[in-house]
Amino acid sequence: MARKLAQKQSRPSVAAKRGDRLTGGGKDSRGPSSGQGQARASNGSPDKQYGWHATFSTMACSAARYAGHPLAFLTAVLLVLIWALTGPLFAYSDTWQLVINTSTTIVTFLMVFLIQHTQNRDTLAVQLKLAELIMAATEAENRLATAEDLSEEELEELHKDFQRRAEEVDRLKQHRARLKHAN
Numbered sequence: 001m002a003r004k005l006a007q008k009q010s011r012p013s014v015a016a017k018r019g020d021r022l023t024g025g026g027k028d029s030r031g032p033s034s035g036q037g038q039a040r041a042s043n044g045s046p047d048k049q050y051g052w053h054a055t056f057s058t059m060a061c062s063a064a065r066y067a068g069h070p071l072a073f074l075t076a077v078l079l080v081l082i083w084a085l086t087g088p089l090f091a092y093s094d095t096w097q098l099v100i101n102t103s104t105t106i107v108t109f110l111m112v113f114l115i116q117h118t119q120n121r122d123t124l125a126v127q128l129k130l131a132e133l134i135m136a137a138t139e140a141e142n143r144l145a146t147a148e149d150l151s152e153e154e155l156e157e158l159h160k161d162f163q164r165r166a167e168e169v170d171r172l173k174q175h176r177a178r179l180k181h182a183n
Contacts, residue, residue, distance in 0.1 A: 056117075057117070060113075060114055060118065061118070064118045067111065067114065080100070083096075083099065127148050130145070131145035131146065
């Protein structure tokens with residue numbers, strides 16, 4: 001998986017082929033040329049932290065694929081049914097209840113991290129795809145390609161700016177429509 005990621009990062013993007021830069025000058029500090037996401041440390045040896053991250057990522061993706069499969073749901077239902085059917089056998093004891101409570105708590109605790117990892121990965125993939133589209137569009141503002149890195153205040157200002165621009169476009173369209181109907 002790490003090899004595939006490195007191959008994808010080494011391919012030039014549409015924006016790179018055109019010579020565009022996010023900042024208007026210099027290289028994008030988050031791009032492949034910054035060294036981020038590379039599998040080797042500066043001394044040429046595999047980066048230990050990257051190795052652990054890649055291992056976790058591989059396991060998390062596999063677990064997420066399984067957890068989202070209908071067979072996983074059927075397995076969970078079967079386990080709950082077995083637990084419920086064994087209630088009379090254990091006289092609905094506190095230990096019997098503790099088994100399901102502890103099991104579901106552990107699974108839920110672990111799934112939180114699994115879901116967060118998957119969400120982070122999906123969000124980053126969408127951001128990268130949008131950034132590529134923004135940079136490929138000739139009339140788009142390249143500063144929007146990295147909007148996720150802006151502060152909350154900067155995002156609010158940008159939002160207000162776009163609201164104002166959208167209102168101006170609406171007024172212009174209404175004005176053109178009135179002129180068209182008048183003629």
